[in-house]
Amino acid sequence: MKIATWNVNSIRTRLDHVMTWLTANPVDVLCVQETKVTDQDFPRAALEALGYHVYISGQKSYNGVALLSRNPLQNVSAGFAPVLGAASGEPFDEQKRVLSGIHDQMLIVNVYVPNGSEIGSEKYDYKLRWLATLRDYLKALLPLQPQLLVCGDFNIAPEDRDIHDPTGREQRIMATDAERQALRQAIFDLGLVDAFRQFNSSAGQFTWWDYRAAAFRRNLGWRIDHHYLAPALTPRAKDCVIDKTPRSWEKPSDHVPVIVELE
């Protein structure tokens, strides 16, 4: 089976791209981030007509996540609160960034990690606190659902080989030591592994390129979209690839899909 993650930067603006890509790449589940639309205005019918069950957690203008699945998902759940309780979860659930569901015994958690804006800003602090909450959430889930896949836009490049130029990484978001430590505590310390790095150890493998300065043409990118596999799933991993194709289409998202294949 194949599961993909893709930050589409507005599902309404990118609907044609998503439809075209899914037709050519009929993955079992597509985890979408930055839908930027209320649930009421989500283009559900078009995706259902393609043969996908549609699960959404959105809001106006910003954030928003969706799960598109060929088969129905079980126990679909939005936000942290269903696992962590209202006191810990609800403050973070105003921003729609987490959506999970069970597909054939496997719990798929789709996340859109906050961007962080600038080092030292309130948003940067929010990003670090959000990741600490993600850690608590996953730590609680893992014993209940050992077959756990966490994927999405993490807005963090885990290592220097995941950035076209790591110079000055402490001065800007996405690769500071503090962000990497928060990622380590939320993901790696729980025993989860980076699916992509099971199959590809090269530098220069990116999932996001800035719209500006012809970054894609010059391959000035970052690898910030990830699939993380719990120990029970790692033996099933057969491949994990980045599909750069949609980044060259007309009016693309700045991110591209990442696909993991499990047996």
Place this chain on the structure above:
DNA sequence: ATGGCACATCCCATGTGA
């Protein structure tokens, strides 16, 4: 050193992204 581009919005400028 800076800016560059794109998206959504009660706006034609601003907030946000990364």
